[in-house]
Amino acid sequence: MSATTAYERLAATLRERIEAGEFQPAMPLPSEARLQEEHGVSRNTVRRAYRLLEDEGTIVIRHGAGAFVAQPDSDATA
Amino acid sequence: MSATTAYERLAATLRERIEAGEFQPAMPLPSEARLQEEHGVSRNTVRRAYRLLEDEGTIVIRHGAGAFVAQPDSDATA
């Protein structure tokens, strides 16, 4: 649980918020700039956290639009 | 001399500052974000102005580094 890097910790925090149902399907997660301010990390670190969540299928990132909770499809585990 | 569009006017202003020798070779011109604030224009306007200056060979834009006064080389127009 106690991830060793900043981006893993941030990803874990976001994962919890997602699992708690904080974000609705059409509602974007916080922007990179917002997370940057909120967590006091660089944008790069925010992007790595989001990238990690995208790679594991938790979120979907859309250029120019934002990050969204992934919707279940035929491969969905949940 | 009185350009008709916002980006042409901004380009003209920057051209004057360059010709006045305000920027040293290794010193970048103001960033897009800075010009946006200083002139109260949109980022698109700033980008068009810089693009215009680059197209005419006045400046060189380096991705991730900034805009710089073009150095005279064999292709120099001036």
Add this chain to the structure above:
Amino acid sequence: MSATTAYERLAATLRERIEAGEFQPAMPLPSEARLQEEHGVSRNTVRRAYRLLEDEGTIVIRHGAGAFVAQPDSDATA
């Protein structure tokens, strides 16, 4: 073939060198610092290129040791 980003172009170049058999199994590919100098890009760009090649299974990166051509295993396509 003409990739649009710097890291994709660098990855393509490295892929060709690998396929041409330039690197032996135990011989590391050029270090990040070396590629940085050779190609005039930032270390970040070099890392993204190597990361891309690692993700596609072309190379294996070992912390503190270097990048190596991936050895065929049971999942190998070639």
Add this chain to the structure above:
Amino acid sequence: MSATTAYERLAATLRERIEAGEFQPAMPLPSEARLQEEHGVSRNTVRRAYRLLEDEGTIVIRHGAGAFVAQPDSDATA
């Protein structure tokens, strides 16, 4: 005063420069790479020296940003 190890001697030198007020609050101390060159020592030695100064509360090290003179707070020893 004559420290027995290389890193203690380097730390002592840096401590003197700090106490002489050579570094302003927002100005980072020399980077590890720079000290390495200037003093002709290994990176490990530099890192140990900085670690020692951080442990005694003289400096604060910020990952990716540099080493800074510690600002007095409620926990200040001096």
Add this chain to the structure above:
DNA sequence: GTGGTCTAGACCACT
């Protein structure tokens, strides 16, 4: 002396 993470801030492309 290598790769790994991080900061800070620039320009680029898309909605």
Add this chain to the structure above:
DNA sequence: GTGGTCTAGACCACC
């Protein structure tokens, strides 16, 4: 005004 790429250079961990 969002995400995408890139530069430059710092500290960290490993071989």
